[in-house]
Amino acid sequence: MTSSCANSLAxxxxxxxxxxxxxxxxxxxxxxxxxxxxxGQTGAIDLAGMPLTRADREALEAFLGRGEVSATxxxxxxxxxxxxxxxxxxxxxxxxxxxxxSELIEITxxxxxxxxxxxxxxxxxxRLALTLQQRDRGSNGDGA
Amino acid sequence: MKNVQSLGALMEERGVSRRxxxxxxxxxxxxxxxxxxAAAAMAEGLAKARRQSVIWLSFQECxxxxxxxxxxxxxxxxxxxxxxxxxxxxxxxxxxCGEAADAARHAAMADNKGKYIxxxxxxxxxxxxxxxxxxxxxxNLQMLQETVENAxxxxxxxxxxxxxxxxxxxxxxxxxxxxxxLIGGKPLINISGCPPIPEAIVGSxxxxxxxxxxxxxxxxxxxxxxxxxxxxxxxxxRPFYERGLFADSFDDDGxxxxxxxxxxxxxxxxxxNACATLKWNGGVSFPIxxxxxxxxxxxxxxxxxxxxxRPLPTPLGATGTVLAGAAVAGAALGLGASHLARKHQxxxxxxxxxxxx
Numbered sequence: 182m183t184s185s186c187a188n189s190l191a192x193x194x195x196x197x198x199x200x201x202x203x204x205x206x207x208x209x210x211x212x213x214x215x216x217x218x219x220x221g222q223t224g225a226i227d228l229a230g231m232p233l234t235r236a237d238r239e240a241l242e243a244f245l246g247r248g249e250v251s252a253t254x255x256x257x258x259x260x261x262x263x264x265x266x267x268x269x270x271x272x273x274x275x276x277x278x279x280x281x282x283s284e285l286i287e288i289t290x291x292x293x294x295x296x297x298x299x300x301x302x303x304x305x306x307x308r309l310a311l312t313l314q315q316r317d318r319g320s321n322g323d324g325a
Numbered sequence: 326m327k328n329v330q331s332l333g334a335l336m337e338e339r340g341v342s343r344r345x346x347x348x349x350x351x352x353x354x355x356x357x358x359x360x361x362x363a364a365a366a367m368a369e370g371l372a373k374a375r376r377q378s379v380i381w382l383s384f385q386e387c388x389x390x391x392x393x394x395x396x397x398x399x400x401x402x403x404x405x406x407x408x409x410x411x412x413x414x415x416x417x418x419x420x421x422c423g424e425a426a427d428a429a430r431h432a433a434m435a436d437n438k439g440k441y442i443x444x445x446x447x448x449x450x451x452x453x454x455x456x457x458x459x460x461x462x463x464x465n466l467q468m469l470q471e472t473v474e475n476a477x478x479x480x481x482x483x484x485x486x487x488x489x490x491x492x493x494x495x496x497x498x499x500x501x502x503x504x505x506x507l508i509g510g511k512p513l514i515n516i517s518g519c520p521p522i523p524e525a526i527v528g529s530x531x532x533x534x535x536x537x538x539x540x541x542x543x544x545x546x547x548x549x550x551x552x553x554x555x556x557x558x559x560x561x562x563r564p565f566y567e568r569g570l571f572a573d574s575f576d577d578d579g580x581x582x583x584x585x586x587x588x589x590x591x592x593x594x595x596x597x598n599a600c601a602t603l604k605w606n607g608g609v610s611f612p613i614x615x616x617x618x619x620x621x622x623x624x625x626x627x628x629x630x631x632x633x634x635r636p637l638p639t640p641l642g643a644t645g646t647v648l649a650g651a652a653v654a655g656a657a658l659g660l661g662a663s664h665l666a667r668k669h670q671x672x673x674x675x676x677x678x679x680x681x682x
Binding site: 224225226229230254256257258260271273274275277278279280282285287293294297298300301304312 | 332333341342343344345347348349351352354356358359361362365372399400401402403405444607608
């Protein structure tokens with residue numbers, strides 16, 4: 182998103198141009214995926230730390246494609262997560278309001294953020310017990 | 326206001342899962358260029374941390390730094406910091422005022438002795454006993470000394486707090502000084518800028534919360550994650566500099582072509598900040614992208630640097646000649662000018678120190 186004001190004096194911004202930087206990222210993904218397949222070693226690449234233009238990102242996303250799994254999270258804003266056409270290569274996009282706040286490529290069986298934390302599960306145990314208790318009390322009351 | 330529950334427990338009560346911590350940590354780790362794997366450790370640290378008591382003091386300042394942090398780029402994420410900290414005293418944002426506000430400050434100091442963080446916005450006048458700025462009859466100097474005494478760490482937000490800023494500018498009628506001059510050996514982070522980039526404030530506070538220590542700092546006490554490179558290092562106009570293509574005025578052909586603003590006074594080569602990468606207003610732009618040179622607002626004594634539109638001095642004392650030569654000779658000489666700029670940087674940064682001496 183660039184304002185017309187910002188564009189008026191700036192040179193042609195290279196956002197729409199491919200720089201070739203997607204290529205080394207693909208090589209890194211390949212190397213990490215090879216390691217994951219052989220040893221189970223997981224890894225992640227922070228796309229924000231790469232000098233990629235918008236066109237580079239779009240090319241990378243198009244190259245990796247979409248696989249069988251996709252998920253949307255609604256926590257502290259929206260997040261989109263999908264497995265690419267290459268099993269074990271996940272694209273994780275976190276939104277912060279209307280803008281992409283961070284973007285990662287994870288080489289793993291399943292991104293950490295999709296897993297349920299056991300602490301959350303422990304909290305859910307209590308909540309579920311309480312809800313069941315309240316329901317049972319209510320139904321007993323109805324019966325009496 | 327004792328905060329005995331962990332942040333994880335507090336957030337759970339609100340129905341927020343650990344995923345929020347992981348997402349937030351992933352965002353902050355990315356901002357601070359930490360390895361992606363650090364996000365998990367950061368999230369765990371945050372979830373175990375207690376809600377951090379923060380006392381925010383406002384002295385000789387314009388409130389621009391408060392404006393900056395409340396204008397978050399990624400509100401759903403950055404605003405989580407206000408769940409992670411307990412902002413026990415902040416004159417602009419708190420509902421209480423007068424004696425009730427001051428009572429809140431004292432209560433936070435007593436309840437969190439040795440654990441609270443003091444954020445300071447603005448410089449402190451020291452001339453004539455510090456009478457030139459006071460709140461409720463208490464001078465800024467007294468309030469600072471009293472508040473930092475039992476603090477865990479101090480965060481100087483903005484160039485006024487970090488280096489004295491505009492209040493300290495020549496002739497400095499109030500004897501304004503930076504916070505670092507007044508707090509002895511207390512752990513200190515300087516997050517300079519006029520105003521500072523909100524992500525730098527949020528990221529630094531989050532790092533302390535997660536890891537219980539200060540992030541790595543540069544020689545001026547600034548987090549290297551945000552102040553490790555110059556504006557020039559990451560400027561998208563840098564290729565023009567390297568090729569010796571410069572704007573000579575703000576309405577010439579070079580300016581319209583978007584060439585380098587070095588010759589119209591850009592201080593990017595000697596200014597360490599993250600504006601060129603994080604940008605402002607939701608990542609829309611930053612001064613150079615809008616056609617104006619960097620003022621160098623995150624560097625000490627930027628206000629007294631000799632003029633915003635005066636080109637940086639060259640060791641040869643002939644910027645125009647050298648740079649015009651670079652324009653004619655093209656890439657090769659442009660690279661020479663780049664090397665010279667590195668040397669200017671050292672000279673420029675050394676100058677204020679020698680004045681102070």
